[in-house]
Amino acid sequence: MGGAAVAAVLAACSSGGEESAPSNDNAGDDSGGAGGDVLAATSDVPVGGGVVAGGVVVAQPSDGTFRAYEAACPHQGVLVGPPEDGVITCPAHRSTFSDADGSLIGGPSPQGLTEVPVRVSGGNVVRA
Numbered sequence: 001m002g003g004a005a006v007a008a009v010l011a012a013c014s015s016g017g018e019e020s021a022p023s024n025d026n027a028g029d030d031s032g033g034a035g036g037d038v039l040a041a042t043s044d045v046p047v048g049g050g051v052v053a054g055g056v057v058v059a060q061p062s063d064g065t066f067r068a069y070e071a072a073c074p075h076q077g078v079l080v081g082p083p084e085d086g087v088i089t090c091p092a093h094r095s096t097f098s099d100a101d102g103s104l105i106g107g108p109s110p111q112g113l114t115e116v117p118v119r120v121s122g123g124n125v126v127r128a
């Protein structure tokens with residue numbers, strides 16, 4: 001584990017696409033109060049991988065596309081691990097989920113992961 005993530009991070013940084021709105025800190029966001037909480041730096045979320053922070057798993061299923069899900073496994077509430085090769089795995093009983101949409105791939109979980117709406121702002125993945 002580990003080393004390959006660094007190269008993927010560098011690739012993710014150069015792809016951009018979300019850098020056209022740099023002047024929006026707290027002013028114009030009318031999405032309802034809780035939006036804007038930073039979940040992870042985009043540079044910490046490699047394509048096909050991701051991080052678990054603050055009860056949320058943040059993934060980048062394809063270059064420049066970020067997704068986040070509640071990290072509590074629907075089976076018994078154990079926190080899932082970060083995605084590896086596009087698959088999110090619960091360490092407790094090995095339920096597996098897609099990093100693209102949180103859907104259940106296999107294991108005892110009765111359902112997929114609950115999506116957390118996110119957007120990219122200032123080089124971070126934040127709650128939408």
Ligand code: FES
Binds near residue numbers: 075093094
């Ligand atoms: S708690 Fe996740 S598979 Fe059982």
